[in-house]
Amino acid sequence: MNGEEMDDNLTPEELKEAFETEMEAFEIISRKVKMSFEKERMGTQRYKKNPIPSRLRQSIPHKPKKWAVEVSKCSDA
Numbered sequence: 001m002n003g004e005e006m007d008d009n010l011t012p013e014e015l016k017e018a019f020e021t022e023m024e025a026f027e028i029i030s031r032k033v034k035m036s037f038e039k040e041r042m043g044t045q046r047y048k049k050n051p052i053p054s055r056l057r058q059s060i061p062h063k064p065k066k067w068a069v070e071v072s073k074c075s076d077a
Contacts, residue, residue, distance in 0.1 A: 010018070
């Protein structure tokens with residue numbers, strides 16, 4: 001095979017270094033894939049808990065304004 005011919009030309013140190021580099025690349029890729037799957041899973045869980053977030057936000061806008069007014073009163077005093 002082609003891979004066997006290439007292995008004959010490499011020293012044991014070069015083979016070890018190539019293997020370690022390949023393992024590092026594999027770990028990085030697997031970590032990124034795992035993170036993307038977790039993000040996707042968290043997104044679907046969030047959607048199931050709160051399928052229509054825009055309706056829930058409609059009743060909230062007055063609260064931040066009231067809080068901002070209270071903060072400005074405290075800062076003036």
